[in-house]
Amino acid sequence: MVMHRFANPARFLRFAAVALPWFSAAAVLCMAAGLAFGLFVSPADYQQGETVRIMYVHVPSAWMAMFAYTVVAGGSISALVWKHPLGEIVARAAAPIGTGFTLVCLVTGALWGKPMWGAWWVWDARLTSVLVLFFLYLGYMALLGAFDDPVRGGRAASILAIVGLVNVPIIKWSVDWWNTLHQPASVARMDGPAIHSSMLVPLLLMAAGFACYFAAVLLLRVRAEVAARRIRTLRLAAMEAES
Amino acid sequence: MTRKRRRLLVLVVALGLLGSATALMLAAFQDSLVFFYSPSDLQAKGAPGDRSFRLGGLVEASSVTRSADGRTIAFRVTDGAHAVPVTFRGILPDLFREGQGVVTEGRMRPDGTFEARDVLAKHDETYMPREVADALKKAGRWKEGEGLRPTAVPGPAAAGGGRS
Amino acid sequence: MIDRLAAFLAMGGHGGFVWGAYATAAIVLLAILAASLLRVQREERALQRLAEAGGRRGGRARGPAGPAA
Numbered sequence: 168m169v170m171h172r173f174a175n176p177a178r179f180l181r182f183a184a185v186a187l188p189w190f191s192a193a194a195v196l197c198m199a200a201g202l203a204f205g206l207f208v209s210p211a212d213y214q215q216g217e218t219v220r221i222m223y224v225h226v227p228s229a230w231m232a233m234f235a236y237t238v239v240a241g242g243s244i245s246a247l248v249w250k251h252p253l254g255e256i257v258a259r260a261a262a263p264i265g266t267g268f269t270l271v272c273l274v275t276g277a278l279w280g281k282p283m284w285g286a287w288w289v290w291d292a293r294l295t296s297v298l299v300l301f302f303l304y305l306g307y308m309a310l311l312g313a314f315d316d317p318v319r320g321g322r323a324a325s326i327l328a329i330v331g332l333v334n335v336p337i338i339k340w341s342v343d344w345w346n347t348l349h350q351p352a353s354v355a356r357m358d359g360p361a362i363h364s365s366m367l368v369p370l371l372l373m374a375a376g377f378a379c380y381f382a383a384v385l386l387l388r389v390r391a392e393v394a395a396r397r398i399r400t401l402r403l404a405a406m407e408a409e410s
Numbered sequence: 411m412t413r414k415r416r417r418l419l420v421l422v423v424a425l426g427l428l429g430s431a432t433a434l435m436l437a438a439f440q441d442s443l444v445f446f447y448s449p450s451d452l453q454a455k456g457a458p459g460d461r462s463f464r465l466g467g468l469v470e471a472s473s474v475t476r477s478a479d480g481r482t483i484a485f486r487v488t489d490g491a492h493a494v495p496v497t498f499r500g501i502l503p504d505l506f507r508e509g510q511g512v513v514t515e516g517r518m519r520p521d522g523t524f525e526a527r528d529v530l531a532k533h534d535e536t537y538m539p540r541e542v543a544d545a546l547k548k549a550g551r552w553k554e555g556e557g558l559r560p561t562a563v564p565g566p567a568a569a570g571g572g573r574s
Numbered sequence: 575m576i577d578r579l580a581a582f583l584a585m586g587g588h589g590g591f592v593w594g595a596y597a598t599a600a601i602v603l604l605a606i607l608a609a610s611l612l613r614v615q616r617e618e619r620a621l622q623r624l625a626e627a628g629g630r631r632g633g634r635a636r637g638p639a640g641p642a643a
Contacts, residue, residue, distance in 0.1 A: 210539035210540070210541075211539065211540065211586065212537050212538070212539070212540075213538055213539060213540045213542070213543035213544075214505060214510075214533060214543075215505070215533065215537075216586040216588070217585040217586035217588060217592060218585065218586065218588045218591060218592060219537060220585070220592050221591065221592055221595040222537070224595055224596055224598075224599040225595065228599065244421065247417065247421065248414060248417045248418045248421055249414055250414075263606060263609075264606055267602045267603065267605075267606045270602055271598055271599045271602050271603070274595070274598045275595040275598055275599065278591045278592075278594050278595045278598070279591065279595065281591060282504065282588045282591050283503070283504070283505055283531060283533060284503060284505075284530045284531050284532065284533075285502075285503035285528075285529065285530045285531055286530050289445065289530070290445075291445035292443050292445065329421070329425065330428060332425070333428055333429055333432045337432075337436070344436075344443075345440075345443045345444050345445065346444045346445050346446050346447075346448070346466060347445050348445055348446075348466075348513055348530060348532055350532070350533055350534055350535040351534075351535045352535060353535040353536070353537060356535075361534075361535050361536045361537070362536070362537045362538070363537060363538035363539060363542055365539060366537050366538070366539075380603060380607075384606060384607055384610050387610045387611065387613075387614050388610050388613070388614075390614050390617075390618070391610065391613040391614040391616075391617045391618070392617075394614070394617035394618045394620070394621045395617045397621055398617065398620055398621050398624055401621075401624050401625070401628060402624070405628065
């Protein structure tokens with residue numbers, strides 16, 4: 168129920184003003200440390216050699232792509248069910264960031280697949296479901312602007328975002344449910360990570376950096392969204408005053 | 411409050427239906443969602459006719475032979491239970507070696523040999539430095555192409571000193 | 575020294591793939607950050623101008639903080 172306290176945009180802006188510098192600093196620090204460990208300290212892999220370093224940007228962006236989508240869907244649920252004004256604002260603000268993470272995940276995955284697998288792209292269940300995630304983001308953002316009435320656009324986009332939520336567990340477990348070219352999970356496994364600690368450190372540092380980046384940019388975009396809404400209300404009020 | 415409750419209820423029911431519908435659909439299309447067949451799948455269901463399909467598994471140890479001109483390569487793809495002979499003419503990915511996972515695409519010849527047009531390397535989810543891999547192999551605790559079994563080995567991190 | 579730098583940049587012969595991946599991530603993340611900063615600046619300035627204009631007219635200067643939709 169803590170989230171309810173921040174559901175009020177004015178209160179959220181006060182929280183954002185305090186949190187933004189911290190998230191920004193943490194993002195810069197974690198990413199700098201992650202790059203230093205990922206490029207210089209961590210060793211080459213026993214079978215993939217230096218190419219394994221692509222993992223340090225590919226895997227965190229994949230995690231954040233799924234996390235950001237969950238934020239979009241969560242915001243949409245709170246907007247549809249409880250009519251929280253902040254729910255839709257957060258969902259709208261998170262979508263472009265998540266699209267960016269998905270794009271990074273797809274491109275770096277192709278750049279990793281070509282030298283290691285021998286193919287830029289294959290239509291296996293993991294790669295296909297991540298491509299579906301990318302299209303869900305694009306569809307969500309297209310629907311937001313597809314109606315003259317922003318309320319209707321917001322509602323249609325929210326419904327799409329919630330429906331698309333089923334894709335998130337499919338992405339996560341696609342590598343376990345079906346034969347895929349993509350290897351199964353290395354970190355989030357029942358029996359502990361299958362990554363040597365010297366490679367796990369840069370991976371987790373980059374993941375923390377990407378998460379803080381997401382939080383910081385999300386706060387920025389929420390601020391912009393709240394300002395845009397106030398502008399709309401002020402214009403409406405001014406028009407009413409004149410008529 | 412009741413309207414919010416009703417909206418929440420509608421949403422939960424809708425999501426439940428959507429989830430079960432998706433699960434049913436995915437279960438129904440199970441076969442076409444599979445990227446490759448294993449040798450055991452072929453044994454059980456037979457090759458899908460003259461159609462091109464993918465066969466995946468591990469390159470069987472000491473099964474790789476090259477033709478005199480070195481361009482045609484023959485090996486066996488195994489999943490432990492069954493093995494299928496494969497021939498391939500072309501450039502292999504860097505990761506191709508005995509014990510390594512591969513996914514090959516091609517047709518089954520009438521003589522039971524799989525004629526591959528394309529060979530992709532499939533690597534597993536273990537990542538570790540060369541020295542750790544060598545040390546684990548030397549100690550006989552791990553074989554390449556085989557996942558680490560934490561029941562026997564307390565994770566690769568333990569071998570390198572300390573799990574983070 | 576130069577040799578070690580060259581070896582580092584070569585990334586075991588797959589330098590194009592590794593550096594391409596890092597460059598993609600950097601470009602996309604920085605582009606989103608820049609676009610978001612510009613948008614915040616634009617919207618908050620516009621809001622300020624509008625609020626000042628409203629204030630001069632002596633009308634309701636403060637935008638309601640609650641539900642805007």
